[in-house]
Amino acid sequence: MPISSNFFVRSTAALLVVGLLALLGILGTTLWLVEQTQHYFDEVVEAREARTATVDLRAALQDAETGQRGFILTLDERYLEPYNAARERVLPLYEVLSRVLAPYPQAAEPMQRLEQAITLKLEEIDETIALARGGQVADAVAVIHTDEGKALMDEARVFFDALIRAADQRLIEGVEDQRGSAIALRWITIIGAIIIVLVVGGSALTVVQYTRDLMAARREVEAANSGLEARVAERTADLGRANEEIQRFAYIVTHDLRAPLVNIMGFTSELEQSVVPIQRYMETRPEDDEDPALAEARLAAREDLPEAIGFIRSSTRKMDGLINAILKISREGRRPLRPERLDIAALLEGTASAIHHQVSENGGDIEIDIANPKLTSDRMSLEQVFGNLLDNAVKYRDKSRPLKIRVVGRDAPGNRIFIDVEDNGRGIAPQDHERVFELFRRSGEQSQAGEGIGLAHVRTLVRNLGGDITLTSELGVGTTFRVSLPRDLRAIVGSSAK
Amino acid sequence: MNEARAVTIIMVEDDEGHARLIEKNIRRAGVNNEIIPFTNGTEALTYLFGADGSGEASAGRHLLILLDLNLPDMTGVDILEKVKSNVHTKRSPVVVLTTTDDTREIQRCYDLGANVYITKPVNYEGFANAIRQLGLFFSVMQVPETA
Numbered sequence: 001m002p003i004s005s006n007f008f009v010r011s012t013a014a015l016l017v018v019g020l021l022a023l024l025g026i027l028g029t030t031l032w033l034v035e036q037t038q039h040y041f042d043e044v045v046e047a048r049e050a051r052t053a054t055v056d057l058r059a060a061l062q063d064a065e066t067g068q069r070g071f072i073l074t075l076d077e078r079y080l081e082p083y084n085a086a087r088e089r090v091l092p093l094y095e096v097l098s099r100v101l102a103p104y105p106q107a108a109e110p111m112q113r114l115e116q117a118i119t120l121k122l123e124e125i126d127e128t129i130a131l132a133r134g135g136q137v138a139d140a141v142a143v144i145h146t147d148e149g150k151a152l153m154d155e156a157r158v159f160f161d162a163l164i165r166a167a168d169q170r171l172i173e174g175v176e177d178q179r180g181s182a183i184a185l186r187w188i189t190i191i192g193a194i195i196i197v198l199v200v201g202g203s204a205l206t207v208v209q210y211t212r213d214l215m216a217a218r219r220e221v222e223a224a225n226s227g228l229e230a231r232v233a234e235r236t237a238d239l240g241r242a243n244e245e246i247q248r249f250a251y252i253v254t255h256d257l258r259a260p261l262v263n264i265m266g267f268t269s270e271l272e273q274s275v276v277p278i279q280r281y282m283e284t285r286p287e288d289d290e291d292p293a294l295a296e297a298r299l300a301a302r303e304d305l306p307e308a309i310g311f312i313r314s315s316t317r318k319m320d321g322l323i324n325a326i327l328k329i330s331r332e333g334r335r336p337l338r339p340e341r342l343d344i345a346a347l348l349e350g351t352a353s354a355i356h357h358q359v360s361e362n363g364g365d366i367e368i369d370i371a372n373p374k375l376t377s378d379r380m381s382l383e384q385v386f387g388n389l390l391d392n393a394v395k396y397r398d399k400s401r402p403l404k405i406r407v408v409g410r411d412a413p414g415n416r417i418f419i420d421v422e423d424n425g426r427g428i429a430p431q432d433h434e435r436v437f438e439l440f441r442r443s444g445e446q447s448q449a450g451e452g453i454g455l456a457h458v459r460t461l462v463r464n465l466g467g468d469i470t471l472t473s474e475l476g477v478g479t480t481f482r483v484s485l486p487r488d489l490r491a492i493v494g495s496s497a498k
Numbered sequence: 499m500n501e502a503r504a505v506t507i508i509m510v511e512d513d514e515g516h517a518r519l520i521e522k523n524i525r526r527a528g529v530n531n532e533i534i535p536f537t538n539g540t541e542a543l544t545y546l547f548g549a550d551g552s553g554e555a556s557a558g559r560h561l562l563i564l565l566d567l568n569l570p571d572m573t574g575v576d577i578l579e580k581v582k583s584n585v586h587t588k589r590s591p592v593v594v595l596t597t598t599d600d601t602r603e604i605q606r607c608y609d610l611g612a613n614v615y616i617t618k619p620v621n622y623e624g625f626a627n628a629i630r631q632l633g634l635f636f637s638v639m640q641v642p643e644t645a
Binding site: 255256258259260262263265266267268269270317320 | 513515516519522568597598618621622623625626
């Protein structure tokens with residue numbers, strides 16, 4: 001299925017969004033898990049601290065008790081050393097423990113009891129030591145015998161054990177939690193990686209598919225293009241053939257028209273020659289008004305026959321002119337073109353020099369301005385084209401003002417050149433703009449001799465050169481003929497299959 | 499033209515008006531030889547080469563052939579080719595007189611052995627003049643006997 005560019009953009013965007021979400025998910029979860037780990041770690045550290053503090057406190061308390069027992073037994077101050085050392089540490093250690101356990105409200109009540117127990121225990125120890133120092137060892141032993149101290153110690157011990165167990169529990173749980181979050185992190189990473197791989201794979205697949213579709217589309221376009229070129233070439237060849245056929249048709253028709261025309265003209269001459277002796281004979285006859293037949297015959301020989309013959313002659317002459325004109329144009333179309341490199345400015349100068357004296361006679365001038373004179377074309381055709389146009393400019397000038405002719409050559413798109421032949425002549429009425437290019441058609445006042453083939457001929461020539469001719473004109477102001485020509489005729493001739 | 503040799507002018511011209519005008523103008527040039535007109539190629543070939551097409555029929559004749567190229571049944575070029583390739587008629591002068599002025603056609607006719615190629619002038623004065631001069635030319639030229 002071909003992927004439309006719309007679908008491509010949308011699916012790629014969707015995949016990108018999914019990929020981005022997956023990345024953000026991984027990032028977020030990782031951050032959260034790291035945070036969790038930090039938290040678990042803190043908890044573990046706290047648990048360790050609590051445990052350490054508990055153990056230390058218990059040890060200190062036991063040391064104090066041990067020192068008390070030893071001193072009472074021996075009354076040797078040396079045995080009091082553990083007591084002295086521990087006695088200082090007990091309360092700070094308790095402080096440490098209570099600080100560690102401060103965040104746990106459930107520990108507040110047991111801690112209070114522990115504090116009480118510790119305080120009482122320390123008091124009992126201090127009291128017995130004070131008694132023993134005062135020599136009242138028996139009293140001190142009696143105090144110990146009350147088991148009050150032992151009970152306090154047991155209570156503290158129970159509490160310590162509970163605390164240690166709790167701390168151990170917390171440690172185990174913390175480690176478990178750590179492991180759990182590590183596992184979770186691993187899974188999240190794996191799942192995220194899978195999603196990203198899928199997204200990347202999907203994107204790559206879409207891109208590959210889309211590129212393949214683009215390539216296929218391009219191949220299709222190329223195929224269509226080459227097909228189009230072939231069709232254009234085919235049509236051009238068809239047109240060339242049709243054109244050739246028309247030229248050939250014109251040629252044959254004019255030739256075939258000539259044969260009867262020769263007869264008409266020939267026998268008209270024969271007739272004319274035959275009339276001469278008849279006229280001579282008529283002159284020899286006396287004027288006899290009595291004979292109406294003779295008068296009629298005389299009239300026929302003198303007037304009717306020469307008149308008829310005169311009309312036949314003038315008509316055949318006209319027809320001959322027309323046939324010659326058609327023949328000229330059809331022959332022009334059949335003439336092989338000879339493209340050569342030429343300087344159009346020089347060619348125009350040459351053509352203009354032929355009419356130069358006619359133009360300068362009444363104060364006119366010709367200006368030639370060609371931007372880029374390089375051209376590859378058929379010299380003879382161009383000379384005829386511009387010769388005709390310049391002749392027309394002279395022929396149809398406005399007698400009331402000096403003739404000004406400007407020939408301007410400019411580059412045109414598609415490697416063509418526009419050559420404008422501009423005059424200030426009498427101009428052509430708008431309805432005649434197309435008509436002047438037709439064979440045997442002329443425009444405006446018929447003040448000049450001509451058959452009306454000049455511009456038709458020019459158009460045939462220009463079109464043969466792969467160009468065209470158009471005109472803009474205003475009656476009474478002037479006319480501009482624009483000749484559009486390819487820079488290189490060979491490109492045109494080469495492409496029409498001949 | 500030498501009367502004793504009795505040169506016969508064979509005129510192959512499908513347009514009877516042209517044929518008549520040609521004949522008239524040749525006569526005006528003072529040529530009185532027999533002119534045999536043909537209006538199509540088949541009849542002309544039959545006369546020139548006989549019913550068997552061998553050309554024996556023309557043996558011993560003195561012929562001058564005036565040939566138009568545009569004929570209803572064939573082109574004059576075919577006739578020219580046959581005349582110039584037949585052993586009996588190849589020495590007979592052939593004057594191609596036609597309306598065609600195509601360069602290739604003219605070259606082809608000379609290549610095939612045409613002796614003169616004349617394009618019919620379109621205006622009658624020119625036409626009549628050309629034919630008369632052709633007649634004058636006929637009156638001085640020597641025509642060999644066909645083999």
